[in-house]
């Protein structure tokens with residue numbers, strides 16, 4: 001048991017000054033006492049130097065893509081760069097990633113996540129086989145590398161092994177560049193069995209992830225969904241690109257989100273990643289389903305995907321979380337800034353996604369994304385409340401953007417002020433994984449990352 005005294009903290013009911021947080025030996029919050037001052041804190045309570053907020057769950061990551069970041073900025077001669085040309089470059093890279101490299105790159109991505117304020121991550125894990133497309137001797141080889149990488153960084157993991165079987169709608173045959181991703185429903189169910197057996201000892205949460213309606217037939221989706229239990233998170237990419245929407249309409253007469261809502265039993269277990277292109281009817285129906293919209297605002301901006309209909313979705317009481325997705329940017333503050341700014345640019349108004357129950361845009365965004373992320377990861381996290389995992393951030397009181405800000409404006413300043421490094425200390429499941437901005441393994445992890453990327457480049 002350990003006790004901390006925070007000068008201020010974002011609790012479920014809002015910002016409070018002088019907060020005592022008691023954490024049990026299992027890494028869960030046992031008790032939060034608000035407004036009590038020093039008198040209410042246990043005598044051995046450690047005094048935290050800055051404002052405390054819930055750690056952010058990262059609901060969508062492809063860790064290996066961290067090493068693709070910064071490598072797709074050279075314009076093609078015919079100036080037709082798009083999501084689809086980016087995907088070609090990403091496929092060419094992943095062809096050369098071996099298990100050691102995958103683990104090294106993922107560890108680098110996860111350490112960066114921890115330092116930025118993500119305390120847990122949902123890894124949408126679709127590279128399963130060796131570079132020839134053959135299953136490894138242990139078919140879960142690359143999944144274990146993801147688990148090991150999350151362990152190196154100390155962040156909690158929801159592992160989402162991906163089912164990927166086709167190159168396009170209606171069961172189109174896979175293309176060669178996708179050979180490392182492919183499973184049959186049988187081999188996929190075997191993989192899930194192995195990963196379910198490993199979960200209790202290794203401490204990850206297991207979900208399922210049909211890649212997209214492009215990659216899965218209706219019959220396969222039906223079979224895959226039967227593998228999900230009542231509490232199993234189910235993640236799928238949907239409606240990221242207008243071409244995908246057009247192809248889905250040509251195949252089924254319905255749009256991707258519309259088709260899923262009509263045919264897949266979408267409920268609170270689900271996370272529809274992106275859900276960028278929706279009609280007003282889809283917006284209302286997705287919100288009513290209780291599912292999470294899994295937004296990746298900086299990736300969606302980087303890839304030119306489009307703008308999520310955020311205002312209408314929140315007005316319909318829709319739930320959302322955020323993910324670093326391609327890992328070109330790893331920063332929950334930047335994701336929320338981009339999300340809100342995308343709405344402002346489209347609507348030419350300010351403070352669009354504010355929660356009517358309280359006026360701070362930064363607080364609104366952080367609380368909603370933390371709660372939605374926790375639901376999507378199926379982890380009891382995302383709020384500083386008794387029973388939840390002790391996943392929390394201490395913001396840096398020496399950060400100039402936070403200087404002189406009233407408590408209730410802390411997150412407005414951290415997200416929308418000139419803040420470069422708002423996070424000072426990070427705790428995941430009761431353990432400090434970052435202190436004073438440093439991760440204890442960052443040098444060693446970076447060294448392995450550099451070596452892995454050099455090895456991959458030598459194969460080009």
Ligand SMILES: [Zn+2]
Pocket residue numbers: 060062124237273325
């Ligand atoms: Zn994705």
